Amino acid sequence: MKKRYFIPLIYILFLMLPIYWLVTMSFKTTGEILSGFSLFPQDFTLQNYRVIFTDPTWYWGYINSISYVTLNSAISIAVALPAAYAFSRYRFLGDKQLFFWLLTNRMAPAAVFALPFFQLYSAVGLFDTHLGVALAHTLFNVPLAVWILEGFMRGVPKELDETAYVDGYSFPRFFVKIFLPNIKAGVGVAAFFCFMFSWVELLLAKTLTAVEAKPIAAIMTKTASSAGYELGLLAAAGTLTIIPGAIVIYFVRNYIAKGFAMGRV
Amino acid sequence: MKTQNQKAWFFVLPVLLLVAFNALIPIMTVVNYSVQETFGNNLFFWEGLGWFEKLLHSDRFYSALGRQFFFTGMILAIEVPLGIIIALSMPKQGFWVPVCLVTMALPMLIPWNVVGAMWNIFTLPDIGLLGYFLNHVLGVSYDMTQDPTAAWATIIIMDVWHWTSLVVLLSYAGLVSIPDAYYQAAKIDGASNWAVFRFIQIPKMKNVLTIAILLRFMDSFNIYTEPFVLTGGGPGNSTTLLSIDLVKIALGQFDLGPAAAMSLIYFAITLLVSWVFYTLMMKDD
Numbered sequence: 001m002k003k004r005y006f007i008p009l010i011y012i013l014f015l016m017l018p019i020y021w022l023v024t025m026s027f028k029t030t031g032e033i034l035s036g037f038s039l040f041p042q043d044f045t046l047q048n049y050r051v052i053f054t055d056p057t058w059y060w061g062y063i064n065s066i067s068y069v070t071l072n073s074a075i076s077i078a079v080a081l082p083a084a085y086a087f088s089r090y091r092f093l094g095d096k097q098l099f100f101w102l103l104t105n106r107m108a109p110a111a112v113f114a115l116p117f118f119q120l121y122s123a124v125g126l127f128d129t130h131l132g133v134a135l136a137h138t139l140f141n142v143p144l145a146v147w148i149l150e151g152f153m154r155g156v157p158k159e160l161d162e163t164a165y166v167d168g169y170s171f172p173r174f175f176v177k178i179f180l181p182n183i184k185a186g187v188g189v190a191a192f193f194c195f196m197f198s199w200v201e202l203l204l205a206k207t208l209t210a211v212e213a214k215p216i217a218a219i220m221t222k223t224a225s226s227a228g229y230e231l232g233l234l235a236a237a238g239t240l241t242i243i244p245g246a247i248v249i250y251f252v253r254n255y256i257a258k259g260f261a262m263g264r265v
Numbered sequence: 266m267k268t269q270n271q272k273a274w275f276f277v278l279p280v281l282l283l284v285a286f287n288a289l290i291p292i293m294t295v296v297n298y299s300v301q302e303t304f305g306n307n308l309f310f311w312e313g314l315g316w317f318e319k320l321l322h323s324d325r326f327y328s329a330l331g332r333q334f335f336f337t338g339m340i341l342a343i344e345v346p347l348g349i350i351i352a353l354s355m356p357k358q359g360f361w362v363p364v365c366l367v368t369m370a371l372p373m374l375i376p377w378n379v380v381g382a383m384w385n386i387f388t389l390p391d392i393g394l395l396g397y398f399l400n401h402v403l404g405v406s407y408d409m410t411q412d413p414t415a416a417w418a419t420i421i422i423m424d425v426w427h428w429t430s431l432v433v434l435l436s437y438a439g440l441v442s443i444p445d446a447y448y449q450a451a452k453i454d455g456a457s458n459w460a461v462f463r464f465i466q467i468p469k470m471k472n473v474l475t476i477a478i479l480l481r482f483m484d485s486f487n488i489y490t491e492p493f494v495l496t497g498g499g500p501g502n503s504t505t506l507l508s509i510d511l512v513k514i515a516l517g518q519f520d521l522g523p524a525a526a527m528s529l530i531y532f533a534i535t536l537l538v539s540w541v542f543y544t545l546m547m548k549d550d
Contacts, residue, residue: 015426018395021394083276092270093271105288107532113291115516116295117291142280196373202378242371242375253366254363
């Protein structure tokens with residue numbers, strides 16, 4: 001093993017330490033956690049996980065989060081695909097300004113939008129629905145999806161479009177049958193980033209929900225403060241929120257780095 | 266060459282409608298509040314630019330803004346060089362590449378308040394791994410809830426833990442796109458490691474590094490959830506960043522006018538700095 005590999009190795013160890021601690025805590029009883037320091041659970045218990053999987057407020061939190069995240073990725077990709085195609089293939093009046101304006105939405109602090117979003121979504125009757133949160137998260141995910149997809153589409157030669165027209169393909173048929181398979185990787189990468197940013201965002205998701213669509217992360221904060229200091233339970237819930245991300249990242253591992261490298265700029 | 270085609274607007278229309286709904290209406294709401302005063306009961310009074318004037322003369326605003334800039338500055342100064350160093354020393358191919366990528370990307374996929382909660386558990390003075398180690402093994406007195414320096418160190422290390430991987434992944438993507446022929450040519454010319462870094466690797470990483478720095482700037486400047494969960498802005502006001510102060514005023518005290526004025530200035534600063542960054546880094550092209 002070469003010497004320089006120590007750098008990534010130490011970095012990965014540093015990344016894993018807090019995660020290890022969270023997972024360890026989740027297998028300890030509250031009594032053990034508060035009674036003192038121990039590197040491994042002395043009194044191994046699955047009780048914390050049992051509570052989460054049997055209490056509907058807890059497991060509905062996961063279902064809610066996964067519902068709006070999936071919905072958000074689907075909406076973001078669906079509207080971003082034609083827009084990215086337009087940006088990658090055509091010049092039109094105001095295209096550059098529009099592109100920059102889209103990106104500025106990625107720069108808006110979520111804290112700025114929390115209150116007006118609450119009022120807007122209450123007014124149109126989307127408060128506390130999965131669709132409401134999914135739409136709110138398109139604020140920062142659509143610009144990102146357009147950006148990534150545009151980069152991938154630019155890599156597809158224009159001759160492909162022209163050949164398809166000569167062969168008599170209609171535009172929708174060409175787009176679905178020929179063009180989409182060519183940018184499969186791009187769609188995967190864009191979906192991954194939409195999933196990621198929607199999954200980790202909490203401020204807007206929390207502001208826009210009360211009971212029906214409350215995300216798991218918000219339930220965690222609330223339970224943690226109302227049920228006293230249930231550190232073990234909190235750790236178990238936290239551990240479970242890491243799993244969906246880990247699964248998704250495993251599937252796109254070969255495309256993540258490429259996705260950004262091919263983006264515009 | 267791209268063709269001129271105004272019908273392309275139809276393709277962009279769905280995005281336009283969606284983003285207009287999500288961005289224009291809320292921004293107009295904020296603008297509306299920023300020039301009015303309310304005492305509840307939906308009664309509003311014209312205030313003009315009063316809130317902006319007050320804000321620009323308030324020490325509280327400047328100190329929160331200063332803390333926000335300090336935080337972002339530290340983040341960029343640590344994460345960008347560190348990310349590049351790690352990317353340079355990663356293996357280029359083989360079994361370990363996906364292992365590195367997956368483990369490194371993991372922190373970015375953890376919900377932000379879980380990150381805060383995780384670091385809270387990790388740093389508890391007597392029962393957290395780091396807290397215990399510092400207090401009882403190294404004998405350093407460390408308590409984030411009492412000592413502002415410790416609180417600052419903790420939120421910065423937490424962000425380094427959380428986001429350095431983004432810089433690593435992007436730099437790595439730039440590095441693997443360099444053809445082997447470049448390195449061979451450099452070897453024949455007898456170029457030093459530094460020359461290879463300066464004249465081959467840096468130029469090839471420039472585009473992705475720009476994206477990395479921009480994203481890291483925007484996200485660290487807008488950060489809210491993680492430091493809020495970890496320190497709550499304390500001890501005292503020592504880690505109250507601009508975003509934390511804003512939410513406190515808007516949702517905590519429900520002072521809509523001042524909060525709206527603050528939001529607009531906040532947004533304007535983010536836009537301005539991003540734009541300056543972007544133009545400076547793209548100047549050479």
